[in-house]
Amino acid sequence: xxxxxxxxxxxxxYLLVAPQVIITLIFFIWPASQAVYQSFLIEDAxxxxxxxxxxxxxEYLLQNDHYRDSFGRTIFFSAAVAFLSMSFALILAGFADRxxxxxxxxxxxxxxxxxxAPVLAGALFLFMFNPTIGIFPYLLEMVGYDWNHxxxxxxxxxLVIIAAAxxxxxxxxxxxxxxxxxxxRSIIEAAAIDGAGPTRRFATIIFPLISPTTFFLLVINAxxxxxxxxxxxHAVTQGGPANSTTTLVYKVYNDGFIGLDLGGSAxxxxxxxxxxxxxxxxxxxxxxxxxxx
Amino acid sequence: MTFTKTxxxxxxxxxxxxxxxxxxxxxxxxxxxxxxxxxxxxxxxxEFNAMQSDYVIVPTxxxxxxxxxxxxxxxxxxxxxPHLVQVFEVGTATMMAAEGAIYPVEEMMADAGExxxxxxxxxxVVSYYQTSEGELLSMPFNSSTPVMWYNADAxxxxxxxxxxxxxxxxxxxxxxxxxxxACGLSFGWQxxxxxxxxxxxxxxPMGTQENGFAGFDTxxxxxxxxxxxxxxxxxxxxxxxxxxxxxxRGDSLPLFTNGECGMWMNSSxxxxxxxxxxxxxxxxxxxxxxxxxxxxxQNSIIGGATLWALRGHEAAEYEGLAQFLTYxxxxxxxxxxxxxxxxVPITTAAAELSASQGFYDENPGTDTAGQxxxxxxxxxxxxxIRFGNFVQVRDVINEELEALWAGDQTAAEALDNxxxxxxxxxxxxxxxxx
Numbered sequence: 001x002x003x004x005x006x007x008x009x010x011x012x013x014y015l016l017v018a019p020q021v022i023i024t025l026i027f028f029i030w031p032a033s034q035a036v037y038q039s040f041l042i043e044d045a046x047x048x049x050x051x052x053x054x055x056x057x058x059e060y061l062l063q064n065d066h067y068r069d070s071f072g073r074t075i076f077f078s079a080a081v082a083f084l085s086m087s088f089a090l091i092l093a094g095f096a097d098r099x100x101x102x103x104x105x106x107x108x109x110x111x112x113x114x115x116x117a118p119v120l121a122g123a124l125f126l127f128m129f130n131p132t133i134g135i136f137p138y139l140l141e142m143v144g145y146d147w148n149h150x151x152x153x154x155x156x157x158x159l160v161i162i163a164a165a166x167x168x169x170x171x172x173x174x175x176x177x178x179x180x181x182x183x184x185r186s187i188i189e190a191a192a193i194d195g196a197g198p199t200r201r202f203a204t205i206i207f208p209l210i211s212p213t214t215f216f217l218l219v220i221n222a223x224x225x226x227x228x229x230x231x232x233x234h235a236v237t238q239g240g241p242a243n244s245t246t247t248l249v250y251k252v253y254n255d256g257f258i259g260l261d262l263g264g265s266a267x268x269x270x271x272x273x274x275x276x277x278x279x280x281x282x283x284x285x286x287x288x289x290x291x292x293x
Numbered sequence: 294m295t296f297t298k299t300x301x302x303x304x305x306x307x308x309x310x311x312x313x314x315x316x317x318x319x320x321x322x323x324x325x326x327x328x329x330x331x332x333x334x335x336x337x338x339x340e341f342n343a344m345q346s347d348y349v350i351v352p353t354x355x356x357x358x359x360x361x362x363x364x365x366x367x368x369x370x371x372x373x374x375p376h377l378v379q380v381f382e383v384g385t386a387t388m389m390a391a392e393g394a395i396y397p398v399e400e401m402m403a404d405a406g407e408x409x410x411x412x413x414x415x416x417x418v419v420s421y422y423q424t425s426e427g428e429l430l431s432m433p434f435n436s437s438t439p440v441m442w443y444n445a446d447a448x449x450x451x452x453x454x455x456x457x458x459x460x461x462x463x464x465x466x467x468x469x470x471x472x473x474x475a476c477g478l479s480f481g482w483q484x485x486x487x488x489x490x491x492x493x494x495x496x497x498p499m500g501t502q503e504n505g506f507a508g509f510d511t512x513x514x515x516x517x518x519x520x521x522x523x524x525x526x527x528x529x530x531x532x533x534x535x536x537x538x539x540x541x542r543g544d545s546l547p548l549f550t551n552g553e554c555g556m557w558m559n560s561s562x563x564x565x566x567x568x569x570x571x572x573x574x575x576x577x578x579x580x581x582x583x584x585x586x587x588x589x590x591q592n593s594i595i596g597g598a599t600l601w602a603l604r605g606h607e608a609a610e611y612e613g614l615a616q617f618l619t620y621x622x623x624x625x626x627x628x629x630x631x632x633x634x635x636x637v638p639i640t641t642a643a644a645e646l647s648a649s650q651g652f653y654d655e656n657p658g659t660d661t662a663g664q665x666x667x668x669x670x671x672x673x674x675x676x677x678i679r680f681g682n683f684v685q686v687r688d689v690i691n692e693e694l695e696a697l698w699a700g701d702q703t704a705a706e707a708l709d710n711x712x713x714x715x716x717x718x719x720x721x722x723x724x725x726x727x
Contacts (some may be wrong), residue, residue, distance in 0.1 A: 042723040045366050046391040051724065060721075066714075102698050132539070132547040150540035151699050239688075242540065242695035247615040260366070261721065262385060 032273065038266035045260040053130050057267035066243060067251070067268075074247040077161060078225035082148040084165035086217055089172030094202055096173075098227040107177065114170035118228060122235025125163040149237065153244025156237045160245050163236060179213035180206060215291045219283055226276065248272050321375035322352045323359040326435070327600065329565070330634060337630075348613030352619050357599060358384070359684065365603070369394050374613050379434060381598045382421060386505065388418050388601055389430060390681065391423045396602040396611070398618065399429040404608070407615035413640045414622075417666035418565040421677030422599050425506055431599035432618050435636040437562035438593045438662045439486040441581060445574040447474055447555040451565050459523065459581045462556065466535040469555040476537040478530070479545045484690040485596055486543040486580075487558075488515050491523065493675040496591040505679035509723040512681075516708035517691045519586050525704035528697050538698040541691050546570075553607055560596060561662035564635030577658040579665050590677045593665040597605045597636060628652075651692035681722025684717045 037056055043050045055293060061067045096106050111120070129149060131137050136146035149156040191201050230249050233239060239246035239254060246254070249272065256265030306318075319508060327336045331354050355361040358381040367377040380388055383640075388395055402409040411419065411429055418433045441462075443455055448465065451472035456462045466477025480486050492499040502511035530536035537554060539545025539605060549557035550570035558580065567575055574641040582590050620626060627643030630636060632652050638644040644663055647653065653660045669675075680686060690711045697707040 042721070042725050044390060045387055046394045047370050047395055048391060049725065066438070132546070132551055132553065151538050151695065153699070162529060188533065227626075238541070240691065240695060242692045242699065242701070247475075254688070257363050258688070259682060260363070261685070261725075263719075263725075 013147045035266045035269045039270045041263045057263045080161045081164045081225040082221035085168035093176035118231030119235045121167045179210040191203040209289045319351045322377040323355045323375045324379040325358045373645045379598045386679045386681045396604045397430045398432045402615045405612040406613035420671045431601045434640040436595040436597040437560040440561045440577045442557045459461045459583045462581045475553040477535040478546045478556045479554040481545045484687040493594045495586040498674045503673040513712040516712040521705045562635045577661045592668040682718040689714045
């Protein structure tokens with residue numbers, strides 16, 4: 001039988017978790033509750049007249065075709081960014097894992113893009129793809145393709161996806177490489193002795209063994225694509241042409257900071273917050289079951 | 294050692310200067326002028342500070358127009374507002390609606406005992422910022438108006454003169470393309486140039502209630518046949534690249550300065566950029582006239598920004614601010630600013646001074662903007678526009694027009710959609726302002 005031990009009540013554990021609790025309260029709970037409160041208001045920019053309208057801001061949004069469209073667009077954008085950046089990172093990591101000579105140089109070069117701020121990444125792509133002075137439209141014109149992302153929504157979407165994915169490849173690469181290098185060499189060598197080629201070893205041993213990393217990166221990339229790509233979209237397309245690259249988070253910024261419609265913008269933030277909560281729950285409940293730790 | 298002595302002496306000097314500065318009243322000015330114009334703003338402040346010893350103007354760059362306005366509003370809500378803030382013209386309705394926050398400059402000048410003569414200013418410039426009773430709310434600072442820029446070498450090579458009507462623009466665009474140019478015409482700031490100014494230029498309203506001047510219960514009416522026909526014809530000009538859309542705001546500038554498009558309609562304030570970038574003879578001329586709509590142009594309306602005084606400071610500080618505004622609108626300062634930047638002079642005296650200095654003779658065409666603005670006495674249709682949430686409305690117009698240029702809808706559909714969505718935004722603004 002287990003002996004019951006009573007420890008004297010101590011303040012120490014509370015003190016130890018206090019910093020985390022305080023930070024969460026100040027930097028998450030408080031602003032989030034402010035956003036929820038603001039989303040029930042219609043207010044002028046200076047805050048002189050405030051009207052409490054319950055769910056009217058939400059009704060207005062959900063009846064708005066353009067807002068509903070930006071939902072689908074955001075999901076497409078996020079899925080494309082996550083898929084592209086993760087698959088490229090996986091391929092690059094798979095190769096880098098096999099490099100023996102000069103691997104540090106390779107890795108350093110592949111990690112660089114992560115140090116580029118989103119706005120700068122956007123600016124780089126903006127210059128490379130500028131329809132008038134960019135190098136890519138110039139090359140595309142030689143093969144007879146007309147590039148003008150100021151007018152063509154599909155091209156604009158393609159451009160922001162590429163820019164956003166490019167920036168995230170480095171981060172994904174780092175995690176994938178670390179995961180691959182933590183796989184015991186003996187397993188891979190045993191497979192090699194049994195006659196499995198590099199592709200087969202990757203498909204049957206490496207990829208399943210790094211599934212926890214893939215899952216982790218899926219969560220991170222989805223959140224990245226939802227929230228942090230704002231800077232890229234802002235720099236490259238400003239949500240245009242004709243709304244074709246306006247994602248949910250860009251619309252929050254646009255309505256709140258450009259349009260000064262604080263209530264409407266706060267309502268969008270609240271919807272976005274719930275969306276991310278739901279998404280994370282789904283990921284942990286359903287996708288995580290397929291992950292082997 | 295001499296070095297130590299110098300160091301001591303200079304630090305003593307700095308100490309003295311800091312002491313002197315502390316005795317002066319600081320006046321904070323938040324502005325949105327980056328780059329070369331930011332340096333000019335600093336120069337004006339420094340010159341004013343050197344002229345007198347009671348006040349120190351402290352200019353601070355707060356980012357682009359939107360960022361500056363948002364920063365000032367956030368600061369006001371926190372009780373930390375500057376004395377003076379630069380706000381772009383489309384923010385006018387938002388600022389006006391905030392009666393407790395703004396200190397109308399005419400009233401502020403009167404309270405501070407600073408002489409102010411409203412008739413010294415160009416009517417088309419100040420009318421945008423006056424109440425319907427004629428009281429000036431904010432001080433015009435950097436104002437421009439859209440003009441038509443043209444590549445003189447290209448027009449000559451194509452064998453056509455400088456167009457003054459839309460029919461001539463179409464002919465010239467065809468001639469330019471025939472002579473080997475990549476495109477005939479492009480423009481930027483399309484809501485401002487092709488809707489707001491197109492309407493004013495032909496003396497047509499773009500909304501009810503005197504374009505919003507007479508009340509918040511205004512509605513858009515720019516989905517009329519006149520605007521739709523013109524935009525449809527421009528959309529049709531995309532066939533054969535007679536017209537090429539090059540993006541919002543000034544994104545299409547390289548199309549013109551690279552020599553791809555022979556004509557470009559946009560702000561007169563691109564003068565400095567075009568001088569720096571164009572390697573051909575260029576000129577500016579008045580906006581083209583649609584002869585189906587009017588026999589002669591009315592006047593164009595302005596863009597740019599004004600300076601708003603914010604409440605909540607000491608009376609003595611406003612006296613300093615009033616003196617600074619008098620200095621800013623003096624002919625010498627205005628003429629210098631106008632000649633350096635391409636913004637229009639805001640007073641008749643500054644325009645006359647520029648003329649007498651020979652600036653217009655040396656730089657032909659630089660008085661186009663001023664002429665366009667003072668062509669006729671402004672009517673309720675050409676005085677300006679005052680719509681709430683107009684920053685978003687401009688985005689809506691951008692979006693719908695982009696769908697027109699992409700061939701997804703006709704001009705009539707684009708304008709109907711823009712009006713419908715714009716009116717929703719107006720109703721939301723009306724509610725928040727009451």
